[in-house]
């Protein structure tokens with residue numbers, strides 16, 4: 349991939365515009381209860397590699413209104429849950445869904461259910477400014493987030509910093525390359541995704557991790573074959589320096 353195809357840092361205004369889009373998107377899909385989280389679960393083999401292991405401190409970054417960690421918590425032992433997303437306060441609110449024009453129905457988001465059920469600690473800070481002490485997190489989930497952020501490198505550095513040595517990182521990410529740009533130029537300019545990443549850019553940041561599971565799905569196996577040449581699936585352990 350040519351260097352100018354990978355975009356790892358957005359202009360601040362561009363990121364804010366993407367977040368504005370994200371707000372509208374969340375509101376329109378909130379009652380569906382899922383944003384491809386079941387699809388990711390399936391691709392990660394139901395997270396079976398983590399089954400019945402103990403992770404005292406669990407963090408999902410860019411957790412969205414539905415979260416991916418909701419499928420992991422029932423199969424692991426954990427003590428504390430942390431949820432991070434710049435829009436989390438909005439996501440926690442109970443939404444009203446109108447039906448038959450006149451009637452309204454209360455709808456509680458998955459993230460709100462997790463906060464209530466597990467007394468989760470939430471933060472609106474950006475992933476670039478993760479407000480956790482170094483070496484404190486045992487399991488960190490980051491799925492479908494890294495092409496939405498402001499600064500990819502800073503996000504990766506922050507996630508590595510807060511993880512304990514031996515801690516587990518889960519990354520799920522759509523990948524982009526030159527072929528995508530010519531197949532689907534409109535996806536390149538789409539408001540929601542200011543960052544464009546290929547597999548080498550991500551793998552470079554994961555050099556210190558020992559993979560437990562690593563796959564790149566083909567274009568055809570991905571969520572959106574026209575826009576993404578592949579999908580990055582990674583579960584790995586933070587190793588010694």
Ligand SMILES: C[S@@+](CC[C@H](N)C(=O)[O-])C[C@H]1O[C@@H](n2cnc3c(N)ncnc32)[C@H](O)[C@@H]1O
Pocket residue numbers: 367370383385409410411412413414415416432433434435473474475476490491492493496497498499
């Ligand atoms: C497509 S949604 C995915 C949400 C969730 N990970 C999921 O799979 O359902 C992307 C999320 O990333 C969040 N996000 C965008 N920029 C971020 C940043 N700099 N730090 C942390 N999260 C960010 C957005 O607010 C949004 O909730």
